[in-house]
Amino acid sequence: xxxxxxxxxxxxxxxxxxxxxxxxxxxxxxxxxxxxxxxxxxxxxxxxxxxxxxxxxxxxxxxxxxxxxxxxxxxxxxxxxxxxxxxxxxxxxxxxxxxxxxxxxxxxxxxxxxxxxxxxxxxxxxxxxxxxxxxxxxxxxxxxxxxxxxxxxxxxxxxxxxxxxxxxxxxxxxxxxxxxxxxxxxxxxxxxxxxxxxxxxxxxxxxxxxxxxxxxxxxxxxxxxxxxxxxxxxxxxxxxxxxxxxxxxxxxxxxxxxxxxxxxxxxxxxxxxxxxxxxxxxxx
Amino acid sequence: xxxxxxxxxxxxxxxxxxxxxxxxxxxxxxxxxxxxxxxxxxxxxxxxxxxxxxxxxxxxxxxxxxxxxxxxxxxxxxxxxxxxxxxxxxxxxxxxxxxxxxxxxxxxxxxxxxxxxxxxxxxxxxxxxxxxxxxxxxxxxxxxxxxxxxxxxxxxxxxxxxxxxxxxxxxxxxxxxxxxxxxxxxxxxxxxxxxxxxxxxxxxxxxxxxxxxxxxxxxxxxxxxxxxxxxxxxxxxxxxxxxxxxxxxxxxxxxxxxxxxxxxxxxxxxxxxxxxxxxxxxxxxxxxxxxxxxxxxxxxxxxxxxxxxxxxxxxxxxxxxxxxxxxxx
Amino acid sequence: xxxxxxxxxxxxxxxxxxxxxxxxxxxxxxxxxxxxxxxxxxxxxxxxxxxxxxxxxxxxxxxxxxxxxxxxxxxxxxxxxxxxxxxxxxxxxxxxxxxxxxxxxxxxxxxxxxxxxxxxxxxxxxxxxxxxxxxxxxxxxxxxxxxxxxxxxxxxxxxxxxxxxxxxxxxxxxxxxxxxxxxxxxxxxxxxxxxxxxxxxxxxxxxxxxxxxxxxxxxxxxxxxxxxxxxxxxxxxxxxxxxxxxxxxxxxxxxxxxxxxxxxxxxxxxxxxxxxxxxxxxxxxxxxxxxxxxxxxxxxxxxx
Numbered sequence: 001x002x003x004x005x006x007x008x009x010x011x012x013x014x015x016x017x018x019x020x021x022x023x024x025x026x027x028x029x030x031x032x033x034x035x036x037x038x039x040x041x042x043x044x045x046x047x048x049x050x051x052x053x054x055x056x057x058x059x060x061x062x063x064x065x066x067x068x069x070x071x072x073x074x075x076x077x078x079x080x081x082x083x084x085x086x087x088x089x090x091x092x093x094x095x096x097x098x099x100x101x102x103x104x105x106x107x108x109x110x111x112x113x114x115x116x117x118x119x120x121x122x123x124x125x126x127x128x129x130x131x132x133x134x135x136x137x138x139x140x141x142x143x144x145x146x147x148x149x150x151x152x153x154x155x156x157x158x159x160x161x162x163x164x165x166x167x168x169x170x171x172x173x174x175x176x177x178x179x180x181x182x183x184x185x186x187x188x189x190x191x192x193x194x195x196x197x198x199x200x201x202x203x204x205x206x207x208x209x210x211x212x213x214x215x216x217x218x219x220x221x222x223x224x225x226x227x228x229x230x231x232x233x234x235x236x237x238x239x240x241x242x243x244x245x246x247x248x249x250x251x252x253x254x255x256x257x258x259x260x261x262x263x264x265x266x267x268x269x270x271x272x273x274x275x276x277x278x279x280x281x282x283x284x
Numbered sequence: 285x286x287x288x289x290x291x292x293x294x295x296x297x298x299x300x301x302x303x304x305x306x307x308x309x310x311x312x313x314x315x316x317x318x319x320x321x322x323x324x325x326x327x328x329x330x331x332x333x334x335x336x337x338x339x340x341x342x343x344x345x346x347x348x349x350x351x352x353x354x355x356x357x358x359x360x361x362x363x364x365x366x367x368x369x370x371x372x373x374x375x376x377x378x379x380x381x382x383x384x385x386x387x388x389x390x391x392x393x394x395x396x397x398x399x400x401x402x403x404x405x406x407x408x409x410x411x412x413x414x415x416x417x418x419x420x421x422x423x424x425x426x427x428x429x430x431x432x433x434x435x436x437x438x439x440x441x442x443x444x445x446x447x448x449x450x451x452x453x454x455x456x457x458x459x460x461x462x463x464x465x466x467x468x469x470x471x472x473x474x475x476x477x478x479x480x481x482x483x484x485x486x487x488x489x490x491x492x493x494x495x496x497x498x499x500x501x502x503x504x505x506x507x508x509x510x511x512x513x514x515x516x517x518x519x520x521x522x523x524x525x526x527x528x529x530x531x532x533x534x535x536x537x538x539x540x541x542x543x544x545x546x547x548x549x550x551x552x553x554x555x556x557x558x559x560x561x562x563x564x565x566x567x568x569x570x571x572x573x574x575x576x577x578x579x580x581x582x583x584x585x586x587x588x589x590x591x592x593x594x595x596x597x598x599x600x601x602x603x604x605x606x607x608x609x610x611x612x613x
Numbered sequence: 614x615x616x617x618x619x620x621x622x623x624x625x626x627x628x629x630x631x632x633x634x635x636x637x638x639x640x641x642x643x644x645x646x647x648x649x650x651x652x653x654x655x656x657x658x659x660x661x662x663x664x665x666x667x668x669x670x671x672x673x674x675x676x677x678x679x680x681x682x683x684x685x686x687x688x689x690x691x692x693x694x695x696x697x698x699x700x701x702x703x704x705x706x707x708x709x710x711x712x713x714x715x716x717x718x719x720x721x722x723x724x725x726x727x728x729x730x731x732x733x734x735x736x737x738x739x740x741x742x743x744x745x746x747x748x749x750x751x752x753x754x755x756x757x758x759x760x761x762x763x764x765x766x767x768x769x770x771x772x773x774x775x776x777x778x779x780x781x782x783x784x785x786x787x788x789x790x791x792x793x794x795x796x797x798x799x800x801x802x803x804x805x806x807x808x809x810x811x812x813x814x815x816x817x818x819x820x821x822x823x824x825x826x827x828x829x830x831x832x833x834x835x836x837x838x839x840x841x842x843x844x845x846x847x848x849x850x851x852x853x854x855x856x857x858x859x860x861x862x863x864x865x866x867x868x869x870x871x872x873x874x875x876x877x878x879x880x881x882x883x884x885x886x887x888x889x890x891x892x893x894x895x896x897x898x899x900x901x902x903x904x905x906x907x908x909x910x911x912x913x914x915x916x917x
Contacts, residue, residue: 052445090816096815104808121815121816121817156333186502213476219552220554240553266483266487
């Protein structure tokens with residue numbers, strides 16, 4: 001743990017279930033199982049894995065949306081489980097971009113109000129200030145400022161994600177957690193958004209923690225990638241190294257699932273794969 | 285064309301209008317024509333708003349009431365589906381024509397067991413009952429490679445993962461042994477590794493059962509590995525059509541080229557070259573080529589609408605540059 | 614400011630104007646019969662209620678037994694004096710209809726106001742908080758719904774005495790549980806939307822989430838729920854007034870008028886008939902109004 005590490009997860013576990021009065025036999029289930037991870041400043045750290053791997057839960061713990069059952073998470077030295085003044089500091093430091101462009105924006109708020117919301121929460125409420133900042137942000141993400149008074153449904157999926165990104169940028173956070181930011185977008189729009197994110201990082205120096213099931217998305221932005229499966233990190237390392245010489249078989253499976261130009265991609269990728277994972281809570 | 289050569293599914297000149305904001309109507313699908321050979325696999329590729337979903341809904345007779353077919357024919361083994369009544373279409377669905385939809389989470393009824401949901405179409409379309417039904421359900425689930433099929437009969441959808449649910453919906457769709465199966469973005473809601481497994485399953489199922497497959501997707505790469513023919517749609521029109529090899533290795537239309545070039549992996553580096561701008565909205569009326577505002581090669585002639593041209597049985601393209609020969613490939 | 618590498622002119626304000634749509638919609642399809650008619654009727658209703666005294670020379674409560682049971686003007690024995698006839702006390706039916714509109718308007722508006730305020734607060738709180746709060750509040754709602762409403766209203770009215778104020782209060786308190794249940798369902802569905810999760814994640818206080826995110830999104834359901842309760846209110850008021858628990862006679866209310874003429878259907882059908890028609894038409898109009906309000910309020914359907 002050095003000063004240049006913005007986020008530090010130390011032996012974090014998030015578990016659900018467990019015995020209670022009415023359910024004496026219920027098992028605990030660990031969505032995140034003793035995960036330790038550091039996110040260096042100014043760079044992108046990626047977490048990749050399949051459904052149920054626990055990667056979204058990690059994002060939620062960092063954002064304070066879900067409490068860790070054990071272990072600590074610190075952002076710029078502040079413990080996310082803290083309350084009071086520390087909580088306020090954390091609010092200024094971290095922001096999030098969620099997956100679904102159709103459900104992550106309040107359909108009854110104008111784009112201007114949506115983007116302004118984080119600003120209002122940190123106390124910047126002067127109308128003129130907000131208007132200027134919203135205009136600046138819209139231009140930054142490639143949307144016309146004149147559209148600030150429109151409603152979300154008047155924008156396409158890709159444009160809505162841009163609005164989400166503008167919203168996340170408005171309080172000038174140091175950390176942005178991106179939870180499957182392009183998974184709900186068409187392939188053709190994905191490239192636009194990824195390029196935008198990269199450009200914004202280069203210009204603003206913001207740190208990203210990106211979660212995705214898509215290896216390509218993570219590989220493009222991240223300098224370090226952590227591969228998760230069943231709540232644990234199974235492999236972690238610099239992106240290029242992971243691509244060139246993956247150690248864990250699950251990493252190999254993920255890499256194989258990227259469609260490539262070889263004629264037998266499907267056969268090869270399918271041969272790599274494990275049988276369907278056991279679903280949460282159900283019988284095998 | 286003899287009955288043996290007749291395509292299983294043929295769409296001719298399909299044009300569909302939808303209401304637009306402000307009270308008018310716009311064209312969502314414009315003069316779309318393509319065919320799926322009997323026992324073949326065709327892929328319909330396009331982004332959101334390209335009209336591909338409208339097209340597949342029109343084939344199934346499941347267009348929303350606000351959408352209106354303005355022109356065209358949809359022939360299922362020579363039979364025009366658009367001329368059929370709702371009741372006739374309802375009898376067809378599941379039996380001759382079937383569909384797998386995008387979201388496996390909502391495609392299954394949470395109140396009924398897997399067994400009963402698969403049994404229902406088996407009973408309805410194949411007339412199986414009681415004694416033979418159970419065995420048929422298990423066989424159906426085993427065919428879609430659902431592990432421990434027998435145990436699944438009594439399980440409920442929420443106990444299955446997304447990938448498993450998609451297999452179940454596929455079993456349901458194929459229960460009636462349809463001639464044509466439309467898979468509408470079946471892997472969009474699945475994660476990368478599950479997608480691979482499902483696509484392989486789909487291709488294997490098609491090879492075993494020999495139904496005609498129309499795979500609708502927004503990812504060209506995915507379609508290329510599963511399908512023999514590829515139809516690319518943009519802004520409501522077909523802009524390119526050909527064999528999977530042709531379209532993938534030698535794409536002619538600038539949109540197809542841009543789509544393929546958007547995300548490229550060379551060794552361990554990912555390079556992005558996105559297409560600037562946005563796809564046209566249904567309400568946008570453009571004077572010429574629908575891709576022209578975003579095309580790097582556009583010339584004046586592109587302000588007039590290009591037609592779909594190409595050799596018989598060869599690739600066709602809707603592009604002035606290709607037609608007139610000035611577009612460098 | 615940097616160049617927009619990934620968005621060309623099509624994304625900015627200097628977009629070419631959208632040309633005329635290719636397929637024109639037929640003229641008559643643009644007319645929304647139900648909606649426009651509803652608004653018209655409702656406007657008439659409000660107009661009648663407000664300007665009743667100016668629209669008729671008669672007094673709604675003065676007895677004039679000499680003029681009893683006069684038929685409407687188009688029948689034999691009728692006259693322009695009493696366009697819709699008179700009732701058994703000689704009171705002009707049209708006049709009582711117009712003054713009755715007043716009663717209905719006041720009762721509907723104020724009792725719905727009470728019901729909406731209480732019902733929405735309870736519903737939103739229960740739906741959002743979940744857990745024990747939800748359980749307790751919903752049990753309260755269940756209890757209220759289980760009580761026989763008319764009986765309770767009767768007892769309450771007898772205890773409080775017949776007056777407009779008490780009537781409005783009683784009706785409001787009878788109606789709010791229905792609204793609470795609906796709103797609670799909507800709130801629970803909304804909780805799962807990502808924009809609510811987002812607001813929580815960035816530290817928005819609960820009151821702000823409820824006010825800015827939940828409430829505006831339950832509005833459409835609320836509007837429709839409220840307008841559907843109008844029928845309930847008007848009919849319950851009529852029943853109460855008949856039982857003596859509502860407005861005391863000779864107050865003109867449509868419900869009372871129906872009951873006035875109940876025994877005289879054969880000989881004096883006009884006494885009940887027009888009041889009954891008035892109720893039907895007004896209730897339908899309120900429903901249509903609710904639909905219009907909901908469409909108007911929702912940015913997605915506003916321009917359609």
